[in-house]
Amino acid sequence: MTIGKLTSSDLERLVLSQLERNRPETMNLPGIGDDVAYIDFGDNILVLSTDPITGATKNAGSIAVHVACNDIAAGGGEPLAIMLTLLAPPEVTEDQIKEVVHQAREAARELRVDIVGGHTEVTTAVTRIILSTTVIGRAIKVMRGPQLGDAIVMTKLIGLEGTAIIAHDMPEMTDYLTPAEMAQAAEMGRQLSVLEDSQVALKYDIHAMHDITEGGLIGALCEVVFHKDFGVEFDYEQLQIAPVTQKIADYYDIDPLQLISSGSMIISLPPQEADALVQDLERAGITAARIGRYVEDKGAIMIKDGQKIAVEPKKGDELYRVIP
Structure with missing residues (x-):
């Protein structure tokens, strides 16, 4: 398959068509162009998003935090907390891992969000450091999508x-x-x-x-x-x-x-x-x-x-x- 995100039609056919709603709190299922999920807790609406970083190498930690928090902001929310997964190849050095985490910490400090958990692993499944970031936020306004004439x-x-x-x-x-x-x-x-x-x-x-x-x-x-x-x-x-x-x-x-x-x-x-x-x-x-x-x-x-x-x-x- 072609490197990069799946095309919209492939994403619809291979992934989205298989998903279903199982909880009443879930306000929206994944869709093309929808980068966040809204979960209704009554007094508050939780907004969630996740993103991997696969293209950048030298500033990946900072980019990972910014990109995932951007989805929350674009979804009308305020990012609050981050779960960060780091997968590294066997030849990775301790200094490289420390540098990526340092970059992520500095970006989180800038955006006033906390890194509250995640997973770190060395594996032969990857050839360079791969980051995946999940962000939890609070919805300020739920986005309903563009309208004709907008x-x-x-x-x-x-x-x-x-x-x-x-x-x-x-x-x-x-x-x-x-x-x-x-x-x-x-x-x-x-x-x-x-x-x-x-x-x-x-x-x-x-x-x-x-x-x-x-x-x-x-x-x-x-x-x-x-x-x-x-x-x-x-x-x-x-x-x-x-x-x-x-x-x-x-x-x-x-x-x-x-x-x-x-x-x-x-x-x-x-x-x-x-x-x-x-x-x-x-x-x-x-x-x-x-x-x-x-x-x-x-x-x-x-x-x-x-x-x-x-x-x-x-x-x-x-x-x-x-x-x-």
Whole structure:
């Protein structure tokens, strides 16, 4: 099978179609584009999410915490606690394990969440350190999904996480990128949290938030409309693509719109509120733009140079064409 997340159709056919609800407290079963589960305890609604880190190597501990907490934030929740599983190959050193845990601890401290448990194991089943993070949070608002006619606001930059990982992990980038570009890519790696984005957005009548992970922007947009009877249209000219991201994409001949972008999110809300949200995000120091809307015709359409171009996600994130 292709490396990376299962395609939406494969995930539906092989996994989701087999699952069923067995408890009344469970508010939602897993679905395409749904990254969190809501559990109703009466006075409080618990929100849960889990994520593995398989593509990054040098900053995996920090990325693991940020990415999993992002799902909680995008699901309208406040992350509280983390369970961290670490699987390492036999050649791992003690210092490597300590460094990963140190990175995770520092990220947890930054986000004000606690690492409360997990599992650590050395096994021949993996060839490099693999992390899987489960986050427990409290729901502030339950997301019900985008509505036809909603505007789409995107925060931060295209390919945010992928740019940081490639620049940091691939040795040839040291010679290809200038010192200033390497510094910019490193700074992008420090912008992987969407908690503040979510806090600003929750002041509005938002219908959905979705962090842009594997598959990039195109993957995220296609996921959120996979089971909808409508589609999505977005304007290429409104997208924020850093020059260093485009330079990396040109070097490896990859599409930045399909490059993992944890730290960025798409927010769906009534069109009359979109411009005010963009202004509030900008005031908070978060780059944002109104990039598109949900339309009657199914599928995903990109408007570029006045042309409407149908787009669809590739099998696997562009990162896996670069990282060995």
